[in-house]
Amino acid sequence: MDKKIAFVKDYGAYVRVNNGLFECVVNKEVKWKLSPVELHSIVFLVNSSLSSEVVRLANENGVDLVFFYNHEPYAKLIPAKYGGSFKLWTMQLKSRKRKVEFARSFIHGKIHNQLVTLRYYEKKYGYDLNTKRLDELSTEVQFVESVEEVMTKEAEAARIYWRGVKSLLPKSLGFKGRRKRQSENIDVFNVALNIGYGMLRKIVWSAIVSVGLNPYIGFLHKFREGRPSLVFDLMEEFRSPFVDKPLIGMARERPDDVSEAREVYSLLSRINEEEIYTQARRLAKAIIEGVEYTPFMAK
Secondary structure, X not given: OOOEEEEEOXXXXXXXXXXXXXXXXEOOEEEEEEOHHHEEEEEEOOOOEEOHHHHHHHHHHOOEEEEEEOOEEEEEEOOOOOOHHHHHHHHHHHHHHHHHHHHHHHHHHHHHHHXXXXXXXXXXHOOOOOHHHHHHHHHHHHHOOOHHHHHHHHHXXXXXXXXXXXXXXXXXXXXXXXXXXXXXXXXXXXXXXHHHHHHHHHHHHHHHHHOOOOOOOOOOOOOOOXXXXXXXXXXXXXXXXXXXXXXXXXXXXXXXXXXXXHHHHHHHOOOOHHHHHHHHHHHHHHHHHOOOOOOOOOO
């Protein structure tokens, strides 16, 4: 049975145990009631409280309790009696042997989604953005035999993709190509991209931790102390459809808004979190059951 993730989203909520079930109560109203056997984890997204009985029942049934602040995890109580996360982390480490397979999937999804974004604007405005080569790279990356080759295909695709994005943007924005780091001379569209990717990173991180994966054990991005490599791995699939595409639309229709951080946050606050959580669950299933991982493919 696929277990659920329960979310505590209301300020002042109280989570308790009633007749062997977890209950989330807000102002005397029961928001949800779930059996411990249904749950993988309970995720606390806001200031709230819980009874010690919740900790005991969670421990007995292997339910993780995860706590977030500003969409980033700051604590996770893993049951001492049985930790589902421990089992998944062990499988995650063993799955490092499958790193090329996972790396191919992440970048196959990324290039496909870049292709979909550019083709959308090709059809809408009649541009020729060299999407044929992106299509070829999306196929080619599935047959390479090392992470280094995956990164080479990803780099070639990135050059084509960002040239295409540059062609779509008003020249007044001064976009000359993708720049990841902030500097005094960085253009407003790159600033907007960095804001969007920061928002996306928080959601992906939340999803990965909530399903029990270790965010520091990645497959595509190399391990570095304190670096959530798996977060950056899974982010690749969502960058173009959830951040780039809406920002390109804003830049073409309301170029002045691109420089307004409030407008960027408002636009990207509609990121489809459910799709991201679904992919995190798919990744966990692929790791623990040894099945193929299918990336998120935009349409």
